[in-house]
Amino acid sequence: MTNYIFSETSLRNFTRRVFLAIGCPPADADLATDVLLQADLRGVDSHGVARLSGYVRLWEKERINTRPDIRVVHETPTTATVNGDRGLGLVVAPFAMKLAIEKAKTYGSGWVSVKNSNHFGIAGYHSLMAVREDMIGLSMTNASPLVAPTYSNERLLGTNPICYAFPAGKNAPVVVDMATAAAANGKLEIAQRTGSEIPSGWVQDKQGNDSTDPNELKVGGALLPLGSDKAHGSHKGYGLGAAVDILSAILSGANYGPWVPPFVAFLDPPADPVGEGIGHFLGAMRVDGFRPVGEYKHHMDNWIDRFSKAKTVDPAKKVIIPGQPELEAEAERRKTGIPLVQAVADDLNQLADKLAVERLF
């Protein structure tokens, strides 16, 4: 697989051109670009510019509105529901998180459920907005159904990620950012490209049998919840995915479960929607709503230091502090650039031609 390396600036400028070309106002184009670039910088390649042409295809089908009237439709001092007006989730979710942060500034915490949105990029981006205000950030979203609940062979839940981000002092924030499936779809795509088998416990076939074929999802198979099977707690992964679905969509009025519209433009949304678009849930809590920030940070640092020094089974594999691998990727990529596989780079140039904007390279 050939990799191209791009500077952050060239990818940023290119992405901005694309968002402007499909009609985003400049501030929205900047914000959406920032969310995608954060993913590429942090090494979450599946959620960065590789998704750009997918967003454009959804816009072509009028499933994404690049001039949305994002608005609060229900509210208390610390809770709200936002209607994203079919906007890019990359823009709608930061709007909602800003609202949560504003509420937290006045009342200690803020919680915002979102309907009528689209894919919001990496969850970590939104949670980290709160961390910069010395708040704990929470973000989650539902997603098109790929995961079968324990005992089922129907795809009823998305990979429904949860992200908790915690500020620290001298150390970097702790960012727990995880899909509630055993393995994200991106890992299957890598195995598809390299033609390799995947571990048992990631997917099942159409009949519900465990499978090691990375192409299983294309022929009616499903991802398994975190835990993989009942004996190893797949009902817990399923339960977490359910909680994300309920907070993101039952609370807001978005589509849920099997009704969540697919992210890909070539599949139509269900004809019998139960809500509007997809749903997110975002929250912020002021650390000093619980104890002085200095005390909290002292102990958060102590926690991180203690876990960093944990005894390990294999000296080559240190205990991971959640969020650290992404931070290390970011430091590296800011220096050396962002690698894209050839298929993605070529796809971006074709996208440029289609939209009549300057090519990436």
Add this chain to the structure above:
Amino acid sequence: MTNYIFSETSLRNFTRRVFLAIGCPPADADLATDVLLQADLRGVDSHGVARLSGYVRLWEKERINTRPDIRVVHETPTTATVNGDRGLGLVVAPFAMKLAIEKAKTYGSGWVSVKNSNHFGIAGYHSLMAVREDMIGLSMTNASPLVAPTYSNERLLGTNPICYAFPAGKNAPVVVDMATAAAANGKLEIAQRTGSEIPSGWVQDKQGNDSTDPNELKVGGALLPLGSDKAHGSHKGYGLGAAVDILSAILSGANYGPWVPPFVAFLDPPADPVGEGIGHFLGAMRVDGFRPVGEYKHHMDNWIDRFSKAKTVDPAKKVIIPGQPELEAEAERRKTGIPLVQAVADDLNQLADKLAVERLF
């Protein structure tokens, strides 16, 4: 294994006698009894009256204070930190959840972190307090270290449960109540009693190798996080356990990670505490802070109905709605009584003799 069957009333009266005998005020004795009995009724035998003599032993060591001055030590309109004054978690956690509910009534949501507490029983009890007010309830607690983070062979986290409870309409509430370990310690105890092996992926030995021996924890082994190994997402289970630890203890000022005091009286707490007691985190959000309750309940019921009817692999195994198995156990046990294994029943009678209260049978 002989099982004795007791009526709810006889177990309730017995438990109350014990709590009164160790000095609990009558209202606290009633509340603590109710939390334990709920566990026994709901089929969570590991968290019911089987723990009673453990609480008493901690009281004998003056690690549990039966006359606590539970108080709010830090507060904003929607957040608070509570000092449990070494009280029974069975009493401290409901105090904190009540506070969260009061805040939610006025401001839409309420969040309470707790320090200086002890084991709080089943998480579901506390979350369901919020559900009765048409609120979403959240409860979590840290616990004595039994779980090794991914790549480590040190026990640094408890089984740190998370419980989300969601009100529904015609259906029962959805209650996602889960330890963040692959398997709870209670399952190991069952295998120890029956002399059977446990599945691979639940525990590792002292060196960090996967093991099927249920006695591994007694000789330096550790429970594995949900996900079991890195390939199957154990870093996610570890990350969730870390989030529970931070919300429960770094935020409140309780002990965290390897400093959490053991639940068993024969092990002393660490000599170098980093906080006070163990920590909990409780939250409540008004459903009508997001949308009208009727709309929410209509869709919550629709969600439950759809998942209940999901296609299944094995016709004998229906898709579980989280919280439903506990509800079915409760319906059954209210009719037929609560079974206790002989060892537990005998232990309760010995406890009665020690405290000079009327025996259970």
